Amino acid sequence: MTQLLAPEDLGILALSLRVAIVSVVASLAPAIAVAYVLARCRFPGRTLFDAVVHLPLVLPPVVVGYALLMLLGRHGPVGSVLHDWFGIVFAFRWTGAALASAIMGFPLMVRAIRLSIEAVDRRLETAARTLGASRTRVFATVTLPLALPGIVTGSLLSFARGLGEFGATITFVSNIPGETQTLPLAIYTFTQVPGGDASALRLSLIAVVLSVAALVISEWLTRRAARASPA
Amino acid sequence: MTMLLRAFAGCALFCAALGAASAGDVVVFAAASLKEALDTQANHFQRSTGHKVVVSYAASNALAKQIESGAPADLFVSADVNWMDYAEQRKLLAPGTRVELLRNVLVLIAPAASSATLRIGPQFGLAAALGNERLAMANPDSVPAGKYGRSALESLGVWKDVDRRIARADNVRGALALVSRGEAPFGIVYRTDAIADKGVRTVDAFPPGSHPAIVYPAAVTAASRSAAARPLLDYLASPAARALWERHGFVVAQ
Numbered sequence: 001m002t003q004l005l006a007p008e009d010l011g012i013l014a015l016s017l018r019v020a021i022v023s024v025v026a027s028l029a030p031a032i033a034v035a036y037v038l039a040r041c042r043f044p045g046r047t048l049f050d051a052v053v054h055l056p057l058v059l060p061p062v063v064v065g066y067a068l069l070m071l072l073g074r075h076g077p078v079g080s081v082l083h084d085w086f087g088i089v090f091a092f093r094w095t096g097a098a099l100a101s102a103i104m105g106f107p108l109m110v111r112a113i114r115l116s117i118e119a120v121d122r123r124l125e126t127a128a129r130t131l132g133a134s135r136t137r138v139f140a141t142v143t144l145p146l147a148l149p150g151i152v153t154g155s156l157l158s159f160a161r162g163l164g165e166f167g168a169t170i171t172f173v174s175n176i177p178g179e180t181q182t183l184p185l186a187i188y189t190f191t192q193v194p195g196g197d198a199s200a201l202r203l204s205l206i207a208v209v210l211s212v213a214a215l216v217i218s219e220w221l222t223r224r225a226a227r228a229s230p231a
Numbered sequence: 232m233t234m235l236l237r238a239f240a241g242c243a244l245f246c247a248a249l250g251a252a253s254a255g256d257v258v259v260f261a262a263a264s265l266k267e268a269l270d271t272q273a274n275h276f277q278r279s280t281g282h283k284v285v286v287s288y289a290a291s292n293a294l295a296k297q298i299e300s301g302a303p304a305d306l307f308v309s310a311d312v313n314w315m316d317y318a319e320q321r322k323l324l325a326p327g328t329r330v331e332l333l334r335n336v337l338v339l340i341a342p343a344a345s346s347a348t349l350r351i352g353p354q355f356g357l358a359a360a361l362g363n364e365r366l367a368m369a370n371p372d373s374v375p376a377g378k379y380g381r382s383a384l385e386s387l388g389v390w391k392d393v394d395r396r397i398a399r400a401d402n403v404r405g406a407l408a409l410v411s412r413g414e415a416p417f418g419i420v421y422r423t424d425a426i427a428d429k430g431v432r433t434v435d436a437f438p439p440g441s442h443p444a445i446v447y448p449a450a451v452t453a454a455s456r457s458a459a460a461r462p463l464l465d466y467l468a469s470p471a472a473r474a475l476w477e478r479h480g481f482v483v484a485q
Contacts, residue, residue: 069412069414073413073414074413074414075412075413075414091414092365092398092414167371173400174398174399174400174409175370175399175400175403176365176397176399178397179400189370190292191293191296192290192296192370192373192401193292193296193372193373194292194295194296194299194317
């Protein structure tokens, strides 16, 4: 039985974790904003907006990756602007993989946070307002802490989803070892080569361990946050 | 409740009917670079004999792996001899059916809109021409087109400089698409791929001595039960099919 973690695996694991963590951190603020808007605001086109936010959840991931490629590729309408004016490139970079993961995990994060915000007692918010707090202060000191369990769950769901993201990543930033070859892509590459089964199996076990760990930590954190907030 | 059961039974029957393939059908597993040429050859064969031909295109290593795992292929056409040898050593081929079908040429391509010029020779300036961008290639570790490309670059002394700058595609057509879309300024594909895609232009061809000869062997699989497998292989190797192969840029093995 070969050692559990071969040296190459560490590089793949580190890249996968970096991509997933960056994707979650980057999408946190937008997700909270979108979740708040969907939970509290009524405006024309709200249903359409809700549908668009949930699109990555139901579209084939390859379609999302292809759309990213068309828009943010080197010669795409957004990509060429980003490259010429800001020097930002997503194509063939780990940043592109992080973007793909962020988009695919976004609906999961929004759903969890939105449910949590909807569960916040509005009378608490109103009470804070009558005591003189501004809207922003109410949001920061009342709504957000009470919605924390949902934010934690949403983040961990998005993290796990980002860790497992394959279709959008391989279509958008292709499969470059050390740069965009995350865990699922590495497993896929090994399954394409006769004799790569041992490596594929080893990496798959790592993926299972990571996913289980993410779920267990999510449960534990949610329960802690629920206990900390007043019943 | 009975309505639901009837609907479910109907769906199950439908799915079962979909799966049925007749013994006269031929399933071909072929290297990705054969796409247009083999599709046309298969159409001719289908029209003249009435046997249905289904072709699955992928990198030769992926196909070899699938056949080894029991995929229902009748014919296997690989882009290099190594993967065919691999299949032969594992007794996956019908004995005595292996033939050398075609040969090809390896080229360096650029997007059609690009005006880049490079002369391929020892130590040629590929790394400098790439700059910060990537060279699109099929996976140089396992896909035939990638392996030929790597051999060529190694023998020309250029590999160590471009090694880090490679955008690996699953198969040669993936590399072709990257260049065609302008995502990569250069790519290494077969001449037949460059001919097939109007979005790329050939910069130069690799000298035949810089890499192992590009040979496409073909064989009937040991597990094949199709009556039309051997006739199809004979047709593809026959003089009648030759003109079409050559029209797509392949060199027909004698």
